[in-house]
Amino acid sequence: MLQGDYQSVLEAQSLDQFRSVVIGFAQRLGFDKVAASVAVDRLGGPPEFVAVHNAPLAYLRTFEDLSISKRDPIAQHCKRNTVPIMWGQHTYLQNNAIDLWEHQAHYGYRNGIAMALHLPEGRHFLLGVERDQALPTDGSELTRIVADLQLFAVHAQDTALRVLVSADARPEMPELTPRELEVLRWTMDGLTTAEISTQLGIGERTTVFHIQNAMLKLHCNSKHVAVVKALRLGLIQ
Numbered sequence: 468m469l470q471g472d473y474q475s476v477l478e479a480q481s482l483d484q485f486r487s488v489v490i491g492f493a494q495r496l497g498f499d500k501v502a503a504s505v506a507v508d509r510l511g512g513p514p515e516f517v518a519v520h521n522a523p524l525a526y527l528r529t530f531e532d533l534s535i536s537k538r539d540p541i542a543q544h545c546k547r548n549t550v551p552i553m554w555g556q557h558t559y560l561q562n563n564a565i566d567l568w569e570h571q572a573h574y575g576y577r578n579g580i581a582m583a584l585h586l587p588e589g590r591h592f593l594l595g596v597e598r599d600q601a602l603p604t605d606g607s608e609l610t611r612i613v614a615d616l617q618l619f620a621v622h623a624q625d626t627a628l629r630v631l632v633s634a635d636a637r638p639e640m641p642e643l644t645p646r647e648l649e650v651l652r653w654t655m656d657g658l659t660t661a662e663i664s665t666q667l668g669i670g671e672r673t674t675v676f677h678i679q680n681a682m683l684k685l686h687c688n689s690k691h692v693a694v695v696k697a698l699r700l701g702l703i704q
Contacts, residue, residue, distance in 0.1 A: 486519040498596035508589030526574040545583035592624040647681040
């Protein structure tokens with residue numbers, strides 16, 4: 468069922484569509500609250516910060532108060548790490564911030580999982596899901612939930628930057644040649660380098676050259692990751 472969420476978030480064209488997909492994904496994952504945020508560092512000024520969420524209206528003022536993040540252990544973890552954090556009351560107790568947990572617990576923010584992707588050019592994507600109930604105690608189930616969250620974040624990051632932030636803060640779209648896009652499409656279909664060379668009637672070294680150029684332009688360290696990123700950016704279908 469979650470496979471559809473990955474494709475839907477890639478195809479979201481507006482803030483409302485993006486928000487709807489994010490909330491639906493969180494609910495299918497077993498969490499009734501979610502926030503997906505983009506932060507873009509600004510030279511000599513505060514970062515641009517935009518979020519989609521379903522926080523209760525009564526909690527909105529606290530949710531949008533960025534000064535609280537300086538004490539919030541979850542925000543501080545995400546600021547410095549890309550490893551997801553699974554949190555609950557104990558997390559706030561250990562960090563002398565139990566008053567923050569007690570306040571948010573009243574609105575259903577008792578337990579959750581949060582993570583951040585720190586991207587080039589001072590751009591950051593944060594994704595967190597929360598609920599009133601405890602997290603699963605079964606290790607395999609919890610691992611699956613975290614993996615689903617990470618995979619969704621990878622798919623959602625480019626869409627978030629596209630629909631949430633101002634145009635001048637968006638990443639530049641890489642310019643791939645028609646041949647580079649062609650070899651990525653064949654790679655997506657499962658063809659090997661030799662098979663792509665035969666299909667296109669070019670030498671295998673030339674095919675490798677095009678694949679490596681595409682990887683370089685997309686800032687990826689493998690051709691398969693390059694295919695996924697090209698799909699996210701809408702360069703190939």
